[in-house]
Amino acid sequence: MNIKKLLIIVLVLIASHHLLVALSHAINMRSDQYRIQFGKVDSGGGKMTDSVDNTYNLTSSIGQEAAKEFQSNGYIVKSGFQYIYSRIPFTFYLSNTRVDLGTLTPNSPSTGAITLKVSFGGAGQYLVTARADAPLSTVQGLDQISFTLCDGGADTCSISTAKVWSSSTKYGFGYGMAGQDIPADFTGNTYISTTLFRPFANLLTSEDAVTIMQSGNVTADITPTPAIPYTPAPTLAGVPRTTTHQSVITMKANISGIQPPGTYATVIRFLATPSF
């Protein structure tokens, strides 16, 4: 075999290797970390059934036993949601922690986006809030890019109401949302096109963080609790709900010609929590 043939074979091998590396990888979604401890609870009770498929029965011990335990120990603790038994922990994902708006040019809006994902298998209801520490400011804090009011007039937005911001002569800093579980005032935005914006809630002026994602759908993607003594778990017949929801937040800045030059930045704080 001459060198030329050998090289051709080797090149073919390398090429085939590159083709094969596109194989998908399974993600291990199992978690042995989740647990529910509510052997003895202080109130409530009765048998809870899942109306979807009648496979989810949970009976809590209540009343006398809990009262005795409280009197003897001085406390009762329970963790996890009583009505959900899921192996998927509550998880919050941000695709990136920096939105580079680049070199800002007057009357030419810059945008950048972050994907937000919440896996709420272990929580029936969740919310994500957002708030800025301050408007976009220079490091010295002398100059700022104020929060947007959108196009103004009938299209004046607020921290809880998104409005159209399409004019290149309306300046400021704000965000748009698209995707699942987002506030209704952003309806109309798509992942590609975002025209409806809000200013961020501002910590400096003591504004409360604003909900940007929220879902109240209790998961039906549950594991049936086997009776004791053990009997095989019945087949789930219900409609499984997706337990990961995602949205995209698009940040936008637009400056006027009189904006002082400088590098502007701020911190946006996102908080994801199961509801109580």
Next chain:
Amino acid sequence: MNTKKLLIIVAILIASLQLPVSPVHAQQVNLSLDPPIVQAKMKPGRSIVVAYTVSNGGDPTNLRFLIRPFTPTGQLGSLSVSQKLEGPVLFSLENTDITIEKPFFFASKEKRQAVLRISIPPGVPDGDYYYLLLAETVPAFSLAGQSTGVASASIGSPLLISITESGVTVINATIAEFSFKPDYVLTIGNNIVRIIDNINKLPIVCSVRNMGKSLIQPQGSIRDVNGLTENKYDIVPQNVLSNSQRVIKAFSDENNTPIESTLVLKNLSLGTHQVTTEIIFAEGTPKQTKTISFLVLPVRLMIILVIVLILLILFLAQKKWMKNEEM
């Protein structure tokens, strides 16, 4: 270059391709926190320990644990978090290497346990105190001449503490709202008939107000009775915190129940429906009941039939008139 050297270079190239390759991303955050909620009922002067596990499925980051009080806002399960730790409950971490508020390095794929001690000083008055345990990434600035929004991600777990000396909690709650929005309302004399088009979905709202000092967990059901048919939906035992109101949820197979609704009824049968909710707020408390009723009709179908009928009558009338004209 001789054949031997060439083969060695090619072998190194192939070997390098076999090495495990981790994809490079922009700084990603992927935090999990367990348990998602903790409820504790405690006597003053007692302390407990709760272990939280936080996992990092994203890039390495600096993380810190925070405890912040919160209050419920609105009636959809939202909350407002305070900026500083306040209240009578004392918190500390039992861990030797991490403390509350102080950042620590959190590597990729790492799991850390935060062992939280919760202490109630003697003499703290009975009542509920609500906190969030937060795991917060510390934002890292590297501007590099670009205007930038830097994101900080927090994941929280509600911590609901009820303090009681006796263990007895007084329940003071009521069904604040049990309603629906009819498609049409017909008033006949003193009677009001609420009509729903049978092809529409019907969101039902059931809201519970807790006027007591302790959280409650309403339990019960919503029953939809139509003739001999009955559908029952169990209420999800969610917490209604003290001095707040909350739209409660019911288990159903509707995938997209709006956040502001308890239940969405669909595929409604024609005729009169009576929808009743029966709720107890705690063991031993009386059951509270509320009922709403409505009439389901094929309204759109009826409108189409009427229009067709009118058009038919007009057509026949015109035909008759034209026939008379010809005569």
